[in-house]
Amino acid sequence: MSDTDNLCFDATKIDKLQELREHGVTAYPYTFERKDTVREIRERFAGIGHEKSAEEVSTAGRIYVVRQHGKTIFADMGDSDGKIQLYLRKNDLGEEQFDLFRQYIDAGDIVGVVGHVFRTKMGEITIWVDRFELLTKSICPLPEKFHGLKNVEARYRQRYLDLIMNEDSRETFRTRSRIISLLRQFLFERDYLEFETPTLQPIYGGANARPFTTHHHALDQKLYLRIAPELYLKRLVVGGFDKVFEIAKNFRNEDIDTNHNPEFSMVEIYEAYRDYNDMMDLTEGIFSYLVEEVHGKITCSFAGHDLDFARPWRRLTMEEAVREYAGIDIHAHSVEELRAFGLAHCVEGSESAATRGEFLALFFDHFGEKHLIQPTFVYDFPIENSPLAKKHREKEGLTERFELFIAGMEMANGFSELNDPLDQKARLEAQDAKRRRGDLEAQMIDYDFINALGYGMPPTGGVGIGIDRLVMLLTGKESIKEILLFPQMKTASPGQNEPEPGQNNGEE
């Protein structure tokens, strides 16, 4: 495969680079003494008039547009949080430097400038450049200055270019960074400890999902990329850390769509001596704090919905949700009647479901989820699909588990953590039996985890919050690809995904 299939280098720009070197110009110097950012200059000189400032400024950034006017040049330069106009004159720079800029500095290049600030006749705050230095020569053409980079696929595949060109995209990822930072701050202020647990796991667990597999050569052992950090974080609670959390990348071998990426971020939080009611309170606290910090108010709009995060939020049991949205009382009917109801309404899975609990979950998924627009906790899940949640203290066949729904999306999942080692052993054995029967999403038995419970885990509440969906919500982006810097995309050009000769690609 030739270079030109993969590279967008511009022959003219490479020629310019070569000529610059012949002129003794260093195209890729090592440093530049930047004393001011664009934002600082804009703030400090907000009141500047047409007279040049006495004070000298020194800043650096990427050139976006060059407007040549014979013996003067205007250019727009931007750094990570702003753009500013440059003004260069042949009189000031001297013929040699001026011609160097005119000939060789293009949109896309990164330069450092030293000069004074003034406001042009048209009112634009501008740096009157005394001297400049090429800091990085760009040899790829920049997209068009006015329309920018719009092509969705190119924006995802070449995110760096998207970020260079689209301020809206930069703003989205600034917000993402801020959300994660605020989340940490919220938890640190409440004395939670942040830990990192293994991503490569010999036994996967903590969720129902199909894992990615890999192989460790020296150990000659199969390993899985984690589908959840849950079982390791609970070991920490057993070990005596009462308030822990992890912001974890999880990996699930599933299809990709507007709400799912194979690797995604989640915060999982565990706290001893708390139950699922406390974790619902905590979840409310986190979301309402973030909404208020990011939006400056307790509401936000998403996908055409006006969402109100003022506490307390609606809480209803799964039975109540099914009664309200499916119009059927689970307990008033036999399993046969429930099946007939399910079949009549084309509820997926109705043929094989065998218990009230299974029908409860099926009916909720079918009728309930899409109606839950305003923040709503649904709680008390059937035991059948909650192998890590504690049995309900009063209700037979249910667990103390909740999920949070906002705008029809599942945003969080938590429970009173199962800490009875014998119960946990039985439930994981049941999962493993399903797995051996071919259920690709059922869990394995982690005996070491069961053993840890055997030493005694205090009563514990836990919750996992999907960070990507949280960021979608707070940035108003309806596709997960818009809020992931590098969403998973199928390899575009043939040959790029093939293993190097003589190497094992690590797949099982």
Add this chain to the structure above:
RNA sequence: GGGCCUGUAGCUUAGUUCGGCAGAGCGACGGACUCUUAAUCCGUAGGCCAAGGGUUCAAAUCCCUUCAGGCCCGCCA
């Protein structure tokens, strides 16, 4: 897995209905211009119309296959 839609120059796109020389703007390159800002003016180059096959005197356009992407549904937390 199913449905709908998209792919034309570096970027943004017209042309596809109804087959008839592949067009524009920006960008690039050369030239003019000392307060412009989507600068302006003059000139030049740049295309295997996603890939492959078919129908036709003639295909960007019609048909088939493939690739990549978007949206919706299914599966999935």
